[in-house]
Amino acid sequence: MTVQKARPNIVLVITDQQRFDTIAAQGHPHMVTPNLDRLVREGVSLTRMFVTAPSCAPSRASLFTGLYPHQTGVLRNEQPWRWSWVESLAHAGYRCINIGKMHTFPWEHPFGFHERHVVENKDRAHVNVPYFLDNWDKALHARGFEKPSRKTWARRADYRERLGAFAWELPADLHPDNFVGDLACHWLDIYPGGEPFFLEIGLPGPHPPYDPTPDALALYEGRDLPAPIFERADIDGQPKVLKDLRREHTEDDHDAVVHLLDPTPEQMQLQRQHYFANVSMIDAQVGHLLAALERRGVLDETVVIFTSDHGDCLNDHGHSQKWTMYEQSVRVPAVVWGRGLSHRTIDDLCSWMDFGPTILELAGLVPPDWMQARSLVPLLGGAGEGRPRVFAEHARDMILKGTACMSMVRDRRWKLVHFVDSPEGQLFDLDADPREVSNLWDDPAHAERRREMVEEILRWRTMTAMTPAPLPAPVR
Helix, strand or coil: CCCCCCCCEEEEEEEECCCCCCCHHHCCCCCCCHHHHHHHHHCEEEEEEECCCCCHHHHHHHHCCCCCHHHHCCCCCCCCCCCCCHHHHHHCCCEEEEEECCCCCCCCCCCCCCEEEECCCCCCCCCCCCCCCCHHHHHHHHHCCCCCCHHHHCCCCCHHHCCCECCCCCCHHHCHHHHHHHHHHHHHHHCCCCCCEEEEEEEEEECCCECCCHHHHHCCCCCCCCCCCCCHHHHHCCCHHHHHHHHHHHHCCHHHCCCCCCCCHHHHHHHHHHHHHHHHHHHHHHHHHHHHHHHHCCHHHEEEEEEECCCCCCCHHHCCCCCCCCHHHHEECEEEEECCCCCEEEEEEEEHHHHHHHHHHHCCCCCCCCCCCCCCHHHHCCCCCCECCEEEEEECCCCCCCCCEEEEEECCCEEEEEECCCCCEEEEECCCCCCCCCCCCCCHHHHHHHHHHHHHHHHHHHHHHCCCCCCCCCCC
8 A cells, every 4th residue: 555656646625614714724813723834835826716616516516517606507405416537537446435525415325435435514403404324323323322413502591692692512533524525534444455546535513513622612712712703894785686595594593503693792702702713623533544544554645635625704793604605605725636736836727626627637647628727737736727706606596595506706806796696785995995895886986897607607607608518407
């Protein structure tokens, strides 16, 4: 197993709902992330990485096809997937393993993987969420524990005051991030084959409930944390679609988060402490993963990609979780570390789905020319350029109910958010207003900029619709 392979092993670590400003070495000193800091110091740090959809399944289906959500047909959670480029890796001789969350639908369909050890969302205790018994459910049952969920947390007298923030109360090894991380390391320790492998590790956190173990939470006691962007003029001036979204969160405790329209600074601080502590738990699992690769003797033959499927507002702009186009929702951490790579920071705009053809090219394959994603390999090596603009979209679902489709276009300076069925929208000059609190949509001085960017969305959607991908029928 120590013989140098012609093709690298590839480990793709995807967290769930981790915002971009959560790695200390990328300029966010409020975080405790020594292992991710190592990846940043030694690898390639992509600081402007944007997802194509601000929720789980649409974003992930986009990544695993190299297409936009309106091309994949996965516009919301629990819509059937059709194909994944993992099949190409498997056909090329890679051993392909998924441990943890991928949020495919059907949940356990192979989609090219030889092995799937699926763990889904932490909390599925909602009448609108289809039933599914995953590997973590089974482990909790085998140990004799009731699964933590909004049903169990709601028994607390202060449930409606905590904004989804609760300290983990069961044994630490049963926390979903520890459980998935330990299982991935176990696979690396026992798998007998010597072929190159593609290992996708889907860590369920820091998606709510925000439930770190007490020792992780202790890291943030008394720590100076950035306060939310919470300004009344910003919140009151938002388009009706976003006001309706805020109200929806107050009426339904999505993922055990009882959202409040006017939380206290202390409540928001508590929420952030729990969220950041969950990220530090994930950081520890990254350290365990690197140690397992070293034990196996393949650390120098492996490329590790660390990233997340979307972010979390954490009360920035008064919003809960994702479903918006604010930076905290659509911009994610991204680091590539390992064989053949040296330290580099890339500030170019990149689209999250670009990791698909990147992984294929790292494995020695030629990505299909119909992919809208583009390989990041030239950028990783210090050549080429990023994208002049990035796009994201989200269709109406059980939570974003106020619009049939929300679209975003963002370049280096400007961001525009368009609602297909509303005269309202958002336009931000990110140079002058990086906090996104001054909406220029109705400003006559920026009418031409608004028109040009709306046309960019029309052009993007039209051109991508004219280049259909040869995907099979959705898996049922």
